[in-house]
Amino acid sequence: MKKELEDICRIPVKFSEIDSMCVAWHGSYVTYMEDGRESFGRHYPGLGYEDIQRSGIYAPMYDMHIKYYASLRINDVAEIHTKYVYKRGARLDYVYQIFRESDHQLCAEASSTQLFIDPDGNLMTDKPAYYQEWQNKFLK
Secondary structure: OOOEEEEEEEEEOOHHHEOOOOOEOOOHHHHHHHHHHHHHHHHOOOOOHHHHHHHOOEOOEEEEEEEEOOOOOOOOEEEEEEEEEOOOOOEEEEEEEEEEOOOOEEEEEEEEEEEOEOOOOOEOOOOOHHHHHHHHHHOO
């Protein structure tokens, strides 16, 4: 079974994302990770945020880690590599590498885990049907 899928997207660093040192504020990287997951969902249909919302099942963030190595500045382009990592159970796991496109400098590495909750807010221990179908389609 193929257990990792990757998407690459590019996002320009905007003025609203920089801090007083004129570099991308550390919290902006969380948004870049979300941009990466959105792009991943468009690249591998069935796992996008709209798909998740349509199912009535939610996938809130459970865990996130980021390591910073180099800065992004206004008008730099963040090249976001988002990789799905297969793990058993009802969870979505991703790892990220965020590069400065101009020189391919690694700026940050990160990981995130999302768990599933039902419409009543209860933690799901079994995979939602749409997620199992997505895995059957893309992980074979």
